[in-house]
Structures are given as structure tokens and as C-alpha cells.
Amino acid sequence: METPAIPMPKDDRERQILDRITYIRDQLLLLKRDRTKYIRSQDVMVLYEQVVEEVKKLNEVRKGEEDKRENRLDRVLESCFQLLSLFFMTIGRTTEVPAAYALTSTIKRLLDHLTEAGLFSAKDLSSISNTLSNLDSILKNPNSAHSPYMVELLSKRVELCKTSLANLKKKLGQWEEPLPTIHEKLISILRSMSLASTKAKFHESEVQKLQVQLKEIDESRVDGNFVDADGRVPVGSDEASELLDRCLRWSNIVLDRKGAIPENFRAKYEVLIGIRNELEKVSLTQAWSLRETDLYDFQRELDKIDESRVDGNWLDEDGKPAELYVQRTLLYLVRRSYGYIYYLMISSEPVSEALLPIYNQLQTLKRCLLEVKESGGVSTVRELYPYSMKLHSIDNMRVDGKFMVGNDIPEGQGNVSELLAECFELSYDLRNEVEE
Structure with missing residues (x-):
């Protein structure tokens, strides 16, 4: 910037x-x-x-x-x-036009990386496709009170992402059975090997197990080709074989290098490892620790590193490009981090951070009550007392039906009230079952 x-x-x-x-x-x-x-x-x-x-x-x-x-x-x-x-x-x-801007930026990055690498599965595209459909419906909402400029700007960004997504789907659609399943498995193994090589402690056995899976897939080929149930070579067999060979070569490189990054790229690697680990930690405790604006700093740092590439690769201080192992490892960390940012954005709750503590407590209560119901209910009403007391204490926090913070009425009142009502209903059903 x-x-x-x-x-x-x-x-x-x-x-x-x-x-x-x-x-x-x-x-x-x-x-x-x-x-x-x-x-x-x-x-x-x-x-x-x-x-x-x-x-x-x-x-x-x-x-x-x-x-x-x-x-x-x-x-x-x-x-x-x-x-x-x-x-x-x-x-x-989260369902208003401006909220879509950061999401389209991240989706565009993810799609560009998938296009560049040529390594992606149907699962990668499915979530992005659903998110773009949701963004489309937000932008086409006739009740939107936002600037026409914002709507037009974001509509163009969404269309750009849709075009990129359609091109990727087209590539996958050319493969015949049973290749889509084999392809997805190979992509998963490739990423698992990259993950293993970026762990704090390298475990050789982890990569060797993945290598065994690759050799099993290799042995399923007939005369170097994948075949279907009728013994016919399906469309895409050559591409799948090429990907398998690439995976086997990568497994040997990973086992040989054991996670060692040369000194001239060590600083960049450490920064990316730090970002990946921090985002991973946040994704595990997201409901309690995430403030979405914190993602800005991660995105900015990643964008700078990603955009510093020359012809797809990074250069050291002497202008020498990174070797294959380093390039792929750094790219894996960049893409993995963008993936975490995307996940955190689409998981953002439609509730102000001021109400999140209450909302999260109700989410936990709802999960507990559902588990109690699914495991056969309770034997006495007394067992429901802790849940009832917690629900009533949250209900009593409302002032004229609203959850207030000082003199403010934070966003997300409807969502919190709806969740509270669901919890009361679950508690009421469990009480009725005991009394009957």
C-alpha cells in the first residue's frame, strides 16, 4: 500500500x-x-x-x-x-452490501491461486460457489439502502469471480469416472504432505504413510493408465497420471528436505508460518476471540508477500529465484492462510461484537439441550434447573425486550432473541417429556 x-x-x-x-x-x-x-x-x-x-x-x-x-x-x-x-x-x-467487499477480495485471491496452480478439487469450488450466490442475492436485494456505486462496484467484482469460477468448473467437468474421486484424493495427499513439511517438528512417518497411499493408487493403473469398471481408459487419465507422478516426486523431495528452509528465504518463511499458525488458532476459538477487523492486518501482510513474486516466484536479496521446494512451501502457506481468512469471514455471525458473549452462551446452551434431547432426555425436572436458571438470567438482561449495552442497542437483536426463544422451547419440550 x-x-x-x-x-x-x-x-x-x-x-x-x-x-x-x-x-x-x-x-x-x-x-x-x-x-x-x-x-x-x-x-x-x-x-x-x-x-x-x-x-x-x-x-x-x-x-x-x-x-x-x-x-x-x-x-x-x-x-x-x-x-x-x-x-x-x-x-x-454481514448481509449488507459493504460487508461483501473484503469477501470478494479474498475469493478473488483464492480463485487466482487455484487457476495458477491448476490443483483444486470440487470441494474447493463448492463453498466459493455458494458464497458467491449469497453475495449475488445481497446485491440484488431491492431494499438495499446503500450507494448505487457500491452495488455496481461489488456486482462487477462478483461477476469477475463467477467467470473465474466457471473456468475452473469447466476443467473439472471434463474428467470421467472414476477419475474425480482419484483426483480429489491426490489433491488431499499433496496438501497433507505440504502441511507435514511446515510443522514445527517434521515427522518422516507421516509422509511415508501418504507415500504408501500414492503407491496404492499407482498400482491400480493398467499399463500406466487409469481405467473404469469396463476396462476403458476414461477422459482425463493422462492428466491424473501426471498429477500422480507429481505427487510421488513431491513426496521424495519432502522426505529429502525434512522441512529445512535455506537461510535466504528463512525470514519470509517464518512470517508466513506465524500468520498461518495465528489464523489456525483463531479459527479454533473464533466464536470467542475473533474481531473481524483483525483480519485486515493478516490480509495486508499476505497481499504484500504474494504480490512481491516475480513471474510466480520469490527472489532472494541477490535476485536469485527460490528453488522448487521453497517456492511450493511458501505458496502452500500463502494459500492456506487465505483459506483460513475466507473461512473466518463466511463464519462471521450476524451479531454485533457487543452481543457476541450472550450469543455464544446461547449457542452453547442450545447445543447442550439438543444433546440432552438426542440422548433420551432427562429423568427429572431438577436436571433442567441449571439450563433454566441460565436462560432466565440471560432473559432478565433485556430492557423493554432489547439487549442494551449502556444506552446503545447493538445490531443483531433479532438473532439473539430468536436463539433465546429456541433454547426456551427446547427446555420446555424436555420438561413436558418428563411430566408426561
Whole structure:
């Protein structure tokens, strides 16, 4: 974002807009860093409206100059949209247009990487396809009160992602049975080997077990080809065989290197390992520890590392490209980290962070009550007392039917109230079963 390769705007009007946008971006960063209080909708909306106002002015300035080269203003504006998008997730407005911006950025990265590597399975595309459909419905919502510019901008981004996704699906659709299953298995093994080589302690036996699976798949071939139940060579057999050979070669390289990264790429590797491990940790404790705006720093760091590649590879200080093992290992870590960011974004709850502690408690209560119900219920009403007491204590927190934080009414009231009602209903059903 700070790279001098991105020029300053030449137009004085654009320079003035850049100054104002930079100020708004700095305000967003300050708001993001403040952990002393939860993020309020009104604070976010004021800054969002200021950005939209500046965008209107920029569109007037650039009217008829659609092909204009990107300058510093575009980059700072992109940062603002990215931050605002994550803020909308944090305040629980996940189904509104601005929340889609950060998600489309991450999806675009994932699709570009899948296209570049040519290594992906139907599972990879399925989730992205569903997410893009959801974003489509948000953008086409006739009740959207957001700026037409934002809707148009995001619609173009979604369409771009859809085109990329369609090209990837087309490649997979060419394979005949039983190759899709074999292909998915090979992709899974390849990634498992890359994971094994990036663990804190390298376990040779882990890779050897995966190598055994590869040899079993290799032995299922007939005269070097995969065949179907009728003994016919299906379409895509050559590509699958090529992927299998690639996996076997990679297993030998991983076993030979044992996770050792040369010193000239060690610093970059450590940064990526740190990002991957941190995101993995957050994904395990997400409901209790994630503030979506924190993802901005991870994304920014990853984007910088990813964009520093030259012809798809990284160069050391002497301008020498990374060898195959290093390149693939670093790429695996970059892609894995983007994958975690995507997962955390689509898992964002439509509830303000101020209500998340209550919402998470109710989620846990609901899971417990469902498990009790599925395991045969309770034998006495007394067993339900702990659940009932907790539910009533949460219910008593409401003021005029609303969960308040100070004088504020945080976003997500409907979702929390609905979850509370579901818990009461489950408790009521269990009580009735005992009494009957």
C-alpha cells in the first residue's frame, strides 16, 4: 500500500480527495486498534458515509476517464473499503452490501491461486460457489439502502469471480469416472504432505504413510493408465497420471528436505508460518476471540508477500529465484492462510461484537439441550434447573425486550432473541417429556 511504485494523483481535485480519504482511513485504523470498547454501528456509519461522499466526488472528477491508470488514491480507497467491509462484519451487518467487499477480495485471491496452480478439487469450488450466490442475492436485494456505486462496484467484482469460477468448473467437468474421486484424493495427499513439511517438528512417518497411499493408487493403473469398471481408459487419465507422478516426486523431495528452509528465504518463511499458525488458532476459538477487523492486518501482510513474486516466484536479496521446494512451501502457506481468512469471514455471525458473549452462551446452551434431547432426555425436572436458571438470567438482561449495552442497542437483536426463544422451547419440550 505504501509502495512508491504507485504514483500520486496529478489532478489537484484528486489530491484533495486523497487527503480526505487518507484521513478517513487513519480514523478507521484508530477505531480498529481501540480494544477498550466495542465497535458501535453509528461510529462506522459516519465514516462509511464520508467515504461514499468522497467517491461521488471522485466519479465526477473522473467522468469519461474510465481507463485512467491507478494511482495512490485508488490504493488508499481500496484500504478504506476493505476496512469498512470488515467493520460491517464486526457490527453484525454481514448481509449488507459493504460487508461483501473484503469477501470478494479474498475469493478473488483464492480463485487466482487455484487457476495458477491448476490443483483444486470440487470441494474447493463448492463453498466459493455458494458464497458467491449469497453475495449475488445481497446485491440484488431491492431494499438495499446503500450507494448505487457500491452495488455496481461489488456486482462487477462478483461477476469477475463467477467467470473465474466457471473456468475452473469447466476443467473439472471434463474428467470421467472414476477419475474425480482419484483426483480429489491426490489433491488431499499433496496438501497433507505440504502441511507435514511446515510443522514445527517434521515427522518422516507421516509422509511415508501418504507415500504408501500414492503407491496404492499407482498400482491400480493398467499399463500406466487409469481405467473404469469396463476396462476403458476414461477422459482425463493422462492428466491424473501426471498429477500422480507429481505427487510421488513431491513426496521424495519432502522426505529429502525434512522441512529445512535455506537461510535466504528463512525470514519470509517464518512470517508466513506465524500468520498461518495465528489464523489456525483463531479459527479454533473464533466464536470467542475473533474481531473481524483483525483480519485486515493478516490480509495486508499476505497481499504484500504474494504480490512481491516475480513471474510466480520469490527472489532472494541477490535476485536469485527460490528453488522448487521453497517456492511450493511458501505458496502452500500463502494459500492456506487465505483459506483460513475466507473461512473466518463466511463464519462471521450476524451479531454485533457487543452481543457476541450472550450469543455464544446461547449457542452453547442450545447445543447442550439438543444433546440432552438426542440422548433420551432427562429423568427429572431438577436436571433442567441449571439450563433454566441460565436462560432466565440471560432473559432478565433485556430492557423493554432489547439487549442494551449502556444506552446503545447493538445490531443483531433479532438473532439473539430468536436463539433465546429456541433454547426456551427446547427446555420446555424436555420438561413436558418428563411430566408426561
